Amino acid sequence: MFAIFGKELRSLFLSPLAWSLLIAMQLVLAWIFLVQLEQFLQLQPKLAGLESAPGISTLVIAPLLDSAAMTLMLLVPLLTMGMFSRDSGSGTLDLLFSSPVSLTAIVMGKYFAVLTFLAITLVLIALMPLSLLLGTRPDMGSLAAALLALTLAGTAYAAVGIWISSMTKQPAVAAVLTYAVLLLLWIINLTDNEGTDSLLQQLSLSSHFQRMLSGLVTSSDIIYFLLLILIGLILCIHRLERLRIEG
Amino acid sequence: MQPLIRMTGITRFFGQFCAVRNISLELFQGEVVGLLGPNGAGKSTTMRILSGCLGASLGTVQLDGADLLKEPKLVKRAIGYLPETPPLYHELTVDEYLKFCARLKAVKGSSIKASLDRVKSLCGLDREGSRLIRNLSKGFQQRVGIAQAIIHNPQLIILDEPTNGLDPNQIIEIRKLIRTLGSSHGVILSTHILPEVQSVCDRVLIMNNGRLVYTESLAQMNSSKSDMLNIRLARPPGEPALAQLKGVVNVTTLGENRFYLQLSSTCLVETVAERIIQRGWGLMELVPQQQNLEQIFYRLTTTGENDR
Numbered sequence: 001m002f003a004i005f006g007k008e009l010r011s012l013f014l015s016p017l018a019w020s021l022l023i024a025m026q027l028v029l030a031w032i033f034l035v036q037l038e039q040f041l042q043l044q045p046k047l048a049g050l051e052s053a054p055g056i057s058t059l060v061i062a063p064l065l066d067s068a069a070m071t072l073m074l075l076v077p078l079l080t081m082g083m084f085s086r087d088s089g090s091g092t093l094d095l096l097f098s099s100p101v102s103l104t105a106i107v108m109g110k111y112f113a114v115l116t117f118l119a120i121t122l123v124l125i126a127l128m129p130l131s132l133l134l135g136t137r138p139d140m141g142s143l144a145a146a147l148l149a150l151t152l153a154g155t156a157y158a159a160v161g162i163w164i165s166s167m168t169k170q171p172a173v174a175a176v177l178t179y180a181v182l183l184l185l186w187i188i189n190l191t192d193n194e195g196t197d198s199l200l201q202q203l204s205l206s207s208h209f210q211r212m213l214s215g216l217v218t219s220s221d222i223i224y225f226l227l228l229i230l231i232g233l234i235l236c237i238h239r240l241e242r243l244r245i246e247g
Numbered sequence: 248m249q250p251l252i253r254m255t256g257i258t259r260f261f262g263q264f265c266a267v268r269n270i271s272l273e274l275f276q277g278e279v280v281g282l283l284g285p286n287g288a289g290k291s292t293t294m295r296i297l298s299g300c301l302g303a304s305l306g307t308v309q310l311d312g313a314d315l316l317k318e319p320k321l322v323k324r325a326i327g328y329l330p331e332t333p334p335l336y337h338e339l340t341v342d343e344y345l346k347f348c349a350r351l352k353a354v355k356g357s358s359i360k361a362s363l364d365r366v367k368s369l370c371g372l373d374r375e376g377s378r379l380i381r382n383l384s385k386g387f388q389q390r391v392g393i394a395q396a397i398i399h400n401p402q403l404i405i406l407d408e409p410t411n412g413l414d415p416n417q418i419i420e421i422r423k424l425i426r427t428l429g430s431s432h433g434v435i436l437s438t439h440i441l442p443e444v445q446s447v448c449d450r451v452l453i454m455n456n457g458r459l460v461y462t463e464s465l466a467q468m469n470s471s472k473s474d475m476l477n478i479r480l481a482r483p484p485g486e487p488a489l490a491q492l493k494g495v496v497n498v499t500t501l502g503e504n505r506f507y508l509q510l511s512s513t514c515l516v517e518t519v520a521e522r523i524i525q526r527g528w529g530l531m532e533l534v535p536q537q538q539n540l541e542q543i544f545y546r547l548t549t550t551g552e553n554d555r
Contacts, residue, residue, distance in 0.1 A: 003350035007336070014338045095334035095395070097300040099351045100323040245302040 001101065004109025005116075012079070012117050021075050026124060032067045033128045036060045057139040061129045062213055065146045068125050069209055072118075072154050073186070077178035079117060080161030081171040083110045084236075088243070089169040103240045107162065107233055114158045122151055142215035149212030152225035153205065157182055159232030166239045249311070251276045251433040252297070252403055257306035259292055259457075266292045268457040269306075276402065279429035281448035282437040285548050289457040290437040291331055294407050297435070298328035310403060324353055327401035331408055333392025337381035341372055341391055344380055345398055352399035366394040369424060385412040393421065397428065404428055406436040410443060422447045441540050451540065455548045475542075476508040476516065477501070481529025492522055504531075 047053040087093040165174040189204035208221040250273035259267040267289040295301040308315040370390040453461035489498045494514030499507040
């Protein structure tokens with residue numbers, strides 16, 4: 001597993017794709033961050049007059065990380081798209097299959113490589129709200145909850161992405177299908193305004209994410225994300241097993 | 248002697264199509280086996296099943312008594328496999344790639360460097376270590392593919408068309424390499440180049456339409472008497488005159504000066520040669536069609552077509 005992990009991570013950093021994704025992500029989020037900050041500074045005099053006015057956590061950090069979740073949704077499928085599709089396209093999957101490693105180890109090696117890259121991205125994102133510490137004291141609790149939400153969302157995207165990349169030989173197809181699945185999961189609750197208990201609300205990525213983003217960490221939300229990760233990885237292993245048996 | 252690998256009743260369906268039908272074979276340590284067959288005969292499928300990349304619909308593969316399905320890690324550690332297209336990561340250098348393969352195939356950390364040096368010198372890659380695989384020519388990529396298959400010093404080496412895309416010099420080197428490997432390992436290779444089989448293999452298997460139709464050791468094949476002659480004459484007398492030579496049963500004209508003679512079972516090659524020289528036809532070339540693998544191949548693989 002470590003061999004695969006190391007190789008995948010190396011391949012990620014050797015590809016201009018990963019670097020350009022990192023750059024694009026930073027540019028977009030930095031711009032959003034600055035705009036939010038600017039608006040907050042303009043609003044500040046008015047807020048000062050209000051009783052229990054919303055603070056910088058609600059007005060700057062939450063919208064920033066909300067956008068970060070959307071940007072990650074654009075970025076992660078591009079990272080995961082080639083994980084298995086390129087292997088099955090170029091025939092290197094045979095190298096993995098004929099090696100003394102289990103399918104689980106293959107999948108986990110690749111998954112952890114994506115997660116490592118994701119961790120770097122998340123640290124870079126986290127630096128933005130943390131830079132506010134220079135001038136003010138944001139609510140660290142809600143910041144931690146929001147970052148946890150972002151981390152869970154990112155790891156869940158990666159699990160779905162890696163599963164879908166095992167279903168096709170073309171990376172672009174994998175990316176598009178991953179977008180479709182993630183976006184559907186994100187907006188599946190749109191028609192449903194009845195409350196938090198309905199099935200569609202439970203299925204939706206955004207309802208779980210938004211709740212954590214607002215600072216409310218519940219075990220059900222965490223379990224939702226963990227389940228999504230587990231399902232993605234198990235389906236991926238299952239798919240590889242079928243690939244080996246059915247050819 | 249216990250066979251290194253034993254395939255029993257391997258059958259493989261792709262949907263309704265049966266790619267490999269009830270194949271059983273044994274391979275011993277120190278033996279090079281050539282798997283021949285026309286395109287689509289099931290060679291690659293057989294090799295993929297043998298390497299564990301593809302499951303069989305029926306049948307078992309055992310290596311040294313261990314079942315491939317029950318103890319995959321143990322068995323795969325003892326198998327090196329070069330697929331039809333070498334499984335390379337083009338963004339890595341040769342060294343990086345081989346190091347990855349060594350770790351993947353559970354070579355001990357301390358001996359990785361030694362293994363790397365060993366396979367690089369075996370495959371003639373000493374000076375290519377820091378080059379990107381993407382920038383290598385096809386022949387060198389093929390060598391990296393072979394290096395990958397032997398990096399963990401496996402007992403069984405499976406090579407699917409190993410000389411594919413190589414230039415003639417490289418082909419000779421790779422054949423030498425295969426012979427060297429064959430002395431201490433078991434090697435099974437597929438090809439559709441017949442002379443290749445004759446130059447490197449101990450035993451030949453011919454597949455057609457998913458069936459194993461022929462198994463024979465080359466030593467046995469070569470010891471049998473040759474009854475076909477390929478000759479070239481400076482002053483050819485024409486087909487009828489050749490046919491009247493004593494001991495010649497049949498004559499086929501191959502080219503302007505080139506003929507194919509079939510001898511009667513009692514006639515010796517040297518007598519025919521003597522007679523041709525006596526008549527002053529200017530014998531320039533005489534090649535006994537030593538064990539016409541070509542003919543056997545042709546006969547076995549074309550009759551199969553009619554069976555369909």
